[in-house]
Amino acid sequence: MQSTKTERIGWYFYDWANSAFYTTVVTVFLGxxxxxxxxxxxxxxxxxxxxxxxxxxxxxxxxxxALSFIVQFFLLPLLGAIADYTNKKKFLLGFFAYLGSASTIxxxxxxxxNYLFGGGLLLSANIFFGASVVMYNAYLGEIAEPERRDxxxxxxxxxxxxxxxxxxxxxxxxxxxxxxxxxSASHAVRISISSTGLWWALFTVVPMLTLKVRRPIINLPKRxxxxxxxxxQLKETIKDTVNYPKTIMxxxxxxxxxxxxxxxxxxxxxxxxxxxxxSIGTLTIVFVMVQFIAFFGALSFxxxxxxxxxxxxxxxxxxxxxxxxxxxxxxxxxxxGYFILAGVIALVLGGTQALSRSLYSNLIPIGKEAEYFSxxxxxxxxxxxxxxxxxxxxxxxxxxxxxxxxxxxxxxxIGFILLLRxxxxxxxxxxxxx
Numbered sequence: 101m102q103s104t105k106t107e108r109i110g111w112y113f114y115d116w117a118n119s120a121f122y123t124t125v126v127t128v129f130l131g132x133x134x135x136x137x138x139x140x141x142x143x144x145x146x147x148x149x150x151x152x153x154x155x156x157x158x159x160x161x162x163x164x165x166a167l168s169f170i171v172q173f174f175l176l177p178l179l180g181a182i183a184d185y186t187n188k189k190k191f192l193l194g195f196f197a198y199l200g201s202a203s204t205i206x207x208x209x210x211x212x213x214n215y216l217f218g219g220g221l222l223l224s225a226n227i228f229f230g231a232s233v234v235m236y237n238a239y240l241g242e243i244a245e246p247e248r249r250d251x252x253x254x255x256x257x258x259x260x261x262x263x264x265x266x267x268x269x270x271x272x273x274x275x276x277x278x279x280x281x282x283x284s285a286s287h288a289v290r291i292s293i294s295s296t297g298l299w300w301a302l303f304t305v306v307p308m309l310t311l312k313v314r315r316p317i318i319n320l321p322k323r324x325x326x327x328x329x330x331x332x333q334l335k336e337t338i339k340d341t342v343n344y345p346k347t348i349m350x351x352x353x354x355x356x357x358x359x360x361x362x363x364x365x366x367x368x369x370x371x372x373x374x375x376x377x378x379s380i381g382t383l384t385i386v387f388v389m390v391q392f393i394a395f396f397g398a399l400s401f402x403x404x405x406x407x408x409x410x411x412x413x414x415x416x417x418x419x420x421x422x423x424x425x426x427x428x429x430x431x432x433x434x435x436x437g438y439f440i441l442a443g444v445i446a447l448v449l450g451g452t453q454a455l456s457r458s459l460y461s462n463l464i465p466i467g468k469e470a471e472y473f474s475x476x477x478x479x480x481x482x483x484x485x486x487x488x489x490x491x492x493x494x495x496x497x498x499x500x501x502x503x504x505x506x507x508x509x510x511x512x513x514i515g516f517i518l519l520l521r522x523x524x525x526x527x528x529x530x531x532x533x534x
Contacts, residue, residue, distance in 0.1 A: 108243050108252065110310025114236050115260030117303035118197065121204055121229060122365075123264035124271055124296040126222075128387050130207070131161050131370050132380060133289050134218045141213035148215060155496075157215075158374070162492035164219045165366060168226040169488075175227070176234050180472070183235055190311050193235035197304040200228030204297030208290045225297075236307075240461050242314060250410055253458035254402035257450045258395045265391025267299050272384040289380070340465075347463040347472070349522050354456055357418055357515025359487030360508045361452060364425070364445065367491060371428075371501045372438055382435065386442050393446035401451025410455040411524055417448040418516040422509055429506040487511060 138148055138157040147154045155163060183189040203225035210218045244252040271292035274281070278288035341348045372378040372386070405413040424445055432441060464472035487508060494504040 107310050107312055110307045111236070111239055111243055111252075112256050112259040113303055113306035113310075114193070114197075114232075115256045116263030117300050117306070118200075118229060118232065118236075119260035119264035120267035120296045120299045121200065121225065123387065123391060124268050125204060125207070125293050126165075126226070127365055128268065128369050128384055129271070129289050129293050129380070130218075130222060131366060132373050132383075133210075133286070133293075134161050134215065134222065135370065137210065137213060137218055138215040141215045150216060150219070156499075158370070158499075158501075159492035159496045160215060160219065161222075161370075162363075162366070162488040162495070164222050165226065165362075165488040166492065168223050168230070171223070171227050172230045176230060179231055180234050180238070183238060187313050187315060189235050189238060190308070190313050193232050193311075194304060194308050196228045196232035196235070198301060200225050200232060201297040201301035201304070203228060204300065205294045207297070208294035210290065210293075211286070237457060237461075239311060240457065241464075241466075242312075246462050249458040249461050250402055250405050250455060253461070254398050254450070254454040257454035257457075258398040261391045261395040261398060261450055263299075263303070265388055265395065267296055268384065268391060269388045271295065272381070272388050275384055276381050285380070344463065344465065346522055346524070347460075349518060350460060350463055353515050353518035353522065354460065355486075355515075356511050356518060357421070357452075358456070360421065360425075360511035360515070361449070363487040363491045363508050363511075364421070364505075365449075366488070367501065367505065368442070371505060375501045376433070376435065376438060378435060378438065386439060389439070390442050390446040390449070393443055394450040397447040398450025398454050401448070401455060404451070405455055409524070410459045411519065411522065414452060414455050414459070415516060415519060417452040418512050418519070420444065420448045421452070422512045422516075425505060425509045425512070429502055 135158055138160045139146070142148050142157040146157050148157060148160065149155070150160075179192065183192055203221050207218070207221050207225075210221065240249060240253060240256075274292060275285070275288045278285055281288070283291070341351075369380075369383045369387070372383050373380070378386075401413055401417070404416075408416075424441055428441060432438060460472075490507055491504045494507045495501060498504065
């Protein structure tokens with residue numbers, strides 16, 4: 101393993117760069133803003149009709165997230181296979197990062213009732229975001245030995261929360277003072293969203309300068325080109341997973357509980373807006389707080405995992421997630437309660453995600469990091485299908501964010517049960533083929 105502290109810092113900086121997109125755009129500003137844009141285009145019953153399909157305006161954002169998953173489900177494993185057979189991992193990381201940041205910058209022009217334009221940009225930005233993160237995650241096995249991956253992964257998540265928090269804090273200030281800048285509230289939102297794309301593009305330069313280009317561990321077979329081997333390897337990857345039952349079991353468990361995590365994240369601002377009547381300014385302050393608490397939460401859960409193992413620590417976090425959802429459904433009716441609940445979720449958020457990534461990295465076969473992380477990424481940040489689809493449909497049929505949120509509890513419970521069934525030794529830190 102030949103990696104330097106400089107390379108690891110460069111790797112951390114891609115989380116610093118891209119987390120701002122997920123925090124400012126997907127989690128805080130774009131959901132409520134796109135909901136207003138879609139509402140302006142809807143009929144008297146609150147429906148729009150993309151391609152003739154009736155869609156409730158409050159559900160449109162969640163359906164776009166679900167659609168991005170469908171595209172990524174087929175695209176990301178193909179890209180992962182290509183990356184493993186070539187030395188293009190770094191190039192592909194930068195390529196998709198800049199396509200995603202460009203899509204985000206173009207959101208500055210989202211106004212009026214042009215909800216399809218907004219949906220299209222969200223779709224493209226989210227797809228490119230996910231594609232770049234596949235390449236980013238695949239570097240974890242190259243820059244950290246198995247026993248160090250909990251720590252390195254947790255630091256990466258923590259740095260990401262810090263970077264996302266700084267951008268969100270700046271945007272919160274702009275939004276709170278938009279009248280002093282002689283701009284409208286919607287203009288302040290558009291500036292906040294597009295500035296996130298600029299941040300993403302700017303700091304992607306750091307990993308582009310510091311990450312190493314290594315020779316692939318597995319070589320491209322003769323008479324095969326990159327595209328054909330990608331499709332062939334996608335098929336082989338799916339067949340190969342039967343040789344790694346713990347890996348596939350973890351993926352299924354992660355698919356379940358992370359669906360719940362993602363829906364909670366992307367629906368939080370809409371819930372606060374629609375159910376509690378909180379302003380965008382208040383919501384932004386809450387999520388700034390979440391970013392900085394999650395920074396310490398990710399590092400704290402890494403310390404807990406050193407004593408109790410990553411799996412047990414994740415299980416503990418899932419219990420807290422489930423209790424938090426039940427509290428939101430039954431008791432959450434005030435701004436103070438929203439702040440307290442956000443703080444609790446922030447503590448477990450970073451730990452759940454960072455430890456899941458490091459645990460998975462120790463379950464995948466050597467030389468196929470990008471290939472297997474592409475399967476992981478199809479249920480990572482903002483790329484889930486079932487959760488947003490269930491949430492969106494429940495919201496469309498009930499009209500209640502509270503009931504839609506309750507429906508997500510099942511994902512945490514099922515994920516907990518499946519993860520509990522995976523038998524790992526307490527000192528597990530190597531990739532076993534079982």
